[in-house]
Amino acid sequence: MSEGTERELNMGVKVLLDSVDKVKDFIDITRSVSYDIDLISGRNTYLDAKSLLGVLSCDCTKPLTLDIHAEQEERRELMERLEEYVVA
Numbered sequence: 001m002s003e004g005t006e007r008e009l010n011m012g013v014k015v016l017l018d019s020v021d022k023v024k025d026f027i028d029i030t031r032s033v034s035y036d037i038d039l040i041s042g043r044n045t046y047l048d049a050k051s052l053l054g055v056l057s058c059d060c061t062k063p064l065t066l067d068i069h070a071e072q073e074e075r076r077e078l079m080e081r082l083e084e085y086v087v088a
Helices: 003-011 020-031 052-056 072-085
Strands: 013-015 037-041 045-048 064-068
Touching (some): 020 052, 045 052, 064 072
Antiparallel strands (some): 013 064, 037 045
16 A cells, blocks of 8 residues: 555545445445444534444535544555545
8 A cells, every 4th residue: 555545544535425325335344344434524424334324314425534443454454345435
């Protein structure tokens, strides 16, 4: 992973979940890990990234910030699985 990607893992990565199928697939991946993962919508709205209803309740037409509460290696592994949802 590049230095820029390492920095993003610490600061939050933007993901786009602009269809119900993407949300379902994303939730399946996030539920497969034991640590907490949040999505940040707007300035102060934190959502449980493992909650289908929570994620669907936000504006999924805009990118959400991913906040992973895990060790660096666990973050790397998860980001490899979530790569298709990451936006610049």
